[in-house]
Amino acid sequence: MSQVKISHVFKRFGEVTAVNDFNIDIADGEFISFLGPSGCGKTTTLRMVAGFERATEGEIVIGDNVVSSSEKGIFVPPEKRGVGMVFQSYAVWPHMNVIDNVGYPLKIQNVPKEERLARVMEMLELVHLKEYGHRLPSELSGGQQQRVALARALVARPSLLLLDEPLSNLDAKLRESMRFEISQIQKKLGITVIYVTHDQSEAMTMSDRIVCMSMGNVQQIGKPYEIYSQPANKMVADFVGLINFMDAETKGDRVFIKGTDYSFANPGNKTGNVVLAVRPENITMSLNGGYIKGIVTEKFYLGDSIDYRVQVGESSVRVIDKGAELDAIPSNSEVYLDFDKVMVFDKD
Numbered sequence: 001m002s003q004v005k006i007s008h009v010f011k012r013f014g015e016v017t018a019v020n021d022f023n024i025d026i027a028d029g030e031f032i033s034f035l036g037p038s039g040c041g042k043t044t045t046l047r048m049v050a051g052f053e054r055a056t057e058g059e060i061v062i063g064d065n066v067v068s069s070s071e072k073g074i075f076v077p078p079e080k081r082g083v084g085m086v087f088q089s090y091a092v093w094p095h096m097n098v099i100d101n102v103g104y105p106l107k108i109q110n111v112p113k114e115e116r117l118a119r120v121m122e123m124l125e126l127v128h129l130k131e132y133g134h135r136l137p138s139e140l141s142g143g144q145q146q147r148v149a150l151a152r153a154l155v156a157r158p159s160l161l162l163l164d165e166p167l168s169n170l171d172a173k174l175r176e177s178m179r180f181e182i183s184q185i186q187k188k189l190g191i192t193v194i195y196v197t198h199d200q201s202e203a204m205t206m207s208d209r210i211v212c213m214s215m216g217n218v219q220q221i222g223k224p225y226e227i228y229s230q231p232a233n234k235m236v237a238d239f240v241g242l243i244n245f246m247d248a249e250t251k252g253d254r255v256f257i258k259g260t261d262y263s264f265a266n267p268g269n270k271t272g273n274v275v276l277a278v279r280p281e282n283i284t285m286s287l288n289g290g291y292i293k294g295i296v297t298e299k300f301y302l303g304d305s306i307d308y309r310v311q312v313g314e315s316s317v318r319v320i321d322k323g324a325e326l327d328a329i330p331s332n333s334e335v336y337l338d339f340d341k342v343m344v345f346d347k348d
Contacts, residue, residue, distance in 0.1 A: 008023060031183070031195065045213075051067065126188070143170055179202050237345065257276060293334065
């Protein structure tokens with residue numbers, strides 16, 4: 001296991017700042033996800049930790065070793081950082097069978113052949129590929145190739161495991177099963193993990209903490225529950241989970257949905273023109289009365305639920321009714337909504 005400390009790290013490409021003053025302390029055995037849209041700086045930050053990119057400013061410490069420091073003039077190359085890396089593209093060698101692929105890092109380290117084979121088989125058992133050792137990558141499924149890449153990253157017993165969008169090339173069901181497998185392996189080995197993803201479901205289910213990023217800046221660091229239920233700003237609220245945003249304005253200690261007389265207590269003491277937010281699961285819809293009147297404009301059958309659009313004043317509100325019958329509430333019906341756990345954000 002290994003602690004990681006990233007202090008005031010910047011990465012600039014010419015006049016473009018890809019990572020802006022990144023700071024975090026990662027504990028031994030912690031699973032951290034860098035979450036955000038494409039171009040937010042999450043992969044660049046991971047590559048600086050790995051040593052594939054040199055930070056413009058700041059310091060990175062892995063365990064007790066300073067591996068990058070602009071002030072001290074230190075830059076430790078990737079192969080000397082004690083880090084395992086799993087890439088989005090698997091990067092398994094097509095001409096080597098599974099055993100040789102997984103054992104290659106140990107071969108480079110001149111580990112004796114008997115010990116090398118024993119450690120390879122230990123890793124293959126861990127990733128459920130013990131019977132596939134003599135197969136070539138072309139004879140494996142995408143999920144099996146990803147397991148090979150994971151075993152190869154772990155076989156050298158790194159102090160830190162870095163994963164860069166490792167499941168994005170897999171189909172939805174395989175992606176779901178693989179994220180649980182990675183979580184189980186991480187817990188079994190007690191290894192420190194930094195995981196890059198744009199998939200909020202992966203980050204929410206696997207992480208001890210999430211670093212939510214946008215345009216090179218850290219927007220919020222917190223546990224999955226904190227990121228979801230107490231987003232720091234509109235960007236985080238929008239990126240993590242489904243949410244309704246409605247133009248609103250404050251009057252005294254109340255927030256009014258624009259174009260209506262419906263108001264709520266102002267939880268953040270914002271002033272002026274603001275955005276009122278509520279997640280679909282925190283909305284109750286009824287035909288028989290409630291606080292907010294609206295009209296059903298659209299509905300979509302999702303199998304286990306109905307996804308409604310309800311017009312309220314100038315806003316279209318998304319309501320998801322779990323377990324509802326398809327014809328429970330017809331289109332163009334007048335309905336009543338009750339909101340729970342509203343949030344208020346500054347306008348962009």
